[in-house]
Amino acid sequence: MDLDRAKPVWPQIAEELRRRIDVGTYAPGSRFPAVVDLATEFDVAASTVQKAVAALRAEGGLRTVLGQGSFVADQGN
Secondary structure, X not given: OOOOOOOOHHHHHHHHHHHHHHHOOOOOOOXXXXXXXXXXXXXXXXXXXXXHXXXXXXXXXXXXXXXXXXXXXXXXX
16 A cells, blocks of 8 residues: 555555455454554554554444454444
8 A cells, every 4th residue: 555645644544444344354353453563564653553543443443452452343333
């Protein structure tokens, strides 16, 4: 994915992660990739990915279990 660095990056990453959830790259109930791994993939700071992940969590697309990580929420829940 090519990021438009002239615009805020975290919303672009959030949109790509939403797309991946929608097409099943990250299946419902599956463990979501770690922030540091996504930061490496997108070549951005971990804090940038954290903002994107926080947006997905706020939308209900992810759930986080303390000490276990983040998981893709079941669709419809």
